[in-house]
Amino acid sequence: MNLIKTLLASTILVAATSAGAQAQSYPDKPVTLVVPFAPGGAVDLVGRFLADKLGAAWGQTVVVENIPGAGTLLATGQVANANPDGYTLLVNSATVTMSAAIQETPLVNPSDDLTHIGRIGATPLLLAVSPSLGVSNYEEFAALAKSQELNYATVGVGSLNQFATEILRSAAELQMVPVHYSGGSPAMTDVIGGHADLFYGSITQVIPHVREGLMTGILVSSAERSETLPDLPSVGELGMNDAIIENWWGLFGPAGMDAALVEKINADLNTVLQTPEMAEFLQRDGGRPIWGTPAEFTAQVQGEYATWRKVAEEQGIRPE
Template sequence: MTDDMSRGPARSGFTRRQMALGGAAFALAAGHSVRARAQSYPTRNITLVVPFTPGGSTDILARLLGQRLEAALKSPVVVESRPGAGGSVGVGSVARAPADGYTLVMGHIGTLAVNPALYPKLTYDPLKSFEPVSGIANVHNMLVVHPDVPAKTLQELVDYAKQNPGKLNYASGGVGSAAHIAMVALSDRAGITMTHVPYRGTAPAVTDLLGGRVQLTFTGAPNLVQHVEAGSMRALAVSGSSRLKAAPTVPTVAESGFPGFEASQWYGILVPAGTPQSVVDLLNAEIKTAMAAPEIAERLSLEGAEVWTNTPAEFREHIGKEMVRWGDLVKRAGIKAE
């Protein structure tokens, strides 16, 4: 009996070793399987959905990234515009797309953080309907006015708006768009009232500002820098925590009498919920590599943007926090979708 007992633990130990080796083999096989799935992707065209009209910051960034991903993945990346309802039409269509990694969407602060509070019957949930892949860029908003507006500083604009409540018309890419929310935040902080004129995208809003049909906008700097340099618009302030390399003489809103103010746009790539983790990880790695190229950082900097990448988990956490922040503002300001 003693002999049997002495052999018992030995057999038990051998079994545990077998289990450990078996588990390691399984993990190794699983790892190879994940890599194999990632290596077989992509085998056909990838569609990158832009939920706004062409010509705005979302479109500019999507095309810039799309070119890089196409080269890295050796597969065509087709940038497709699907505008409507503050971007919710395009984003919602991706939420319903097959979870296979062949349909991506360029999400941003408006579609992911603002729309949930703005549209009570939104067809997607930013956190449940998607797998966040990575952020790609932060874009500073630039407050610009038509040259006919008698204000050369933000404080002069605030004073003029207070003397003429409701007479200044500001353009945005639509109700709940980043430009709309940024101006609401500034108006709330400054205690001024202006009239909102929503458009179906940033490009037509900028066009009407150039034509003098509206007096100002507070939207992504990449859409405005060239017009400011040409003298077609006057820049009063930028929304970030620091000045832009593209416009170093333009102060921040915080420097202009509103300390702590910051309302920049952020952009990132998402895929439908359920997309294989191997595909998400591959896309995350390629996006980080693409955005890390020095020429990309330089180009974004010159246009008033900065590279901003992260892990899928970090991007998800950021979306959640921004939903709370901007959702509270939408409710407090009583903004309603049209």
């Protein structure tokens, strides 16, 4: 019996030592970073900037692969089923908890089917409309949306855009229906062209088009006005506290990743997030970096997933 215990202890020690060595040498080949949206959107921009910084820190190439579709669940499912060796990672937004929340039995459960490596950052949302609507402020927009039905662009059923717009629609008693796209870039292109009326997306994603005069900024989704857009009212200022919402980005991997490897990637991620370059990239367009532990990120994902399941039921957001 003592021999068996000794052999078992030795096996465990060897496995732990091997896992620790693997984490320390990681990565020793290129890493794929999956983005679940089409190029040009907020998650894609954040993912590509992060890929460059992590690649430089690791001395390895980080290849960005765009896999849009199914409200991020297509890409998320592929990562969930990948080898948990750290060479296939996923950058996703709050949409990962929302798109799953509308499913009675989700294809991918963000709480259980992914490893939560760490948070990246967050940003309020900016509601912007097509210039063809002929409105220049929230009062004019609300009056129009009360008098006629408007089409709002989203990046898919169960996306952050849909949840945020439906919550605003309910709070302000507006008439709006969704039109779904594969990503933020094609969605905003149609708003700019007047084929859709509005888009409610991350400030970092929408603000370049507002600055260029291609879209008209209406409001931000925060409790107070944004320092980046001080002339626009916030939903909190307008008395719609239930409509306060922000987007966040996080780094995920397949379920079952070794704890030492997760800690290694999390530490490298946090180091990158605390660089002036990363802070400037996020803050110049209204976002901010957020770093922390895998456990903190897990608690956030699990909590929001439960919350959005309730909101989906209340707002009637269901797969089409």
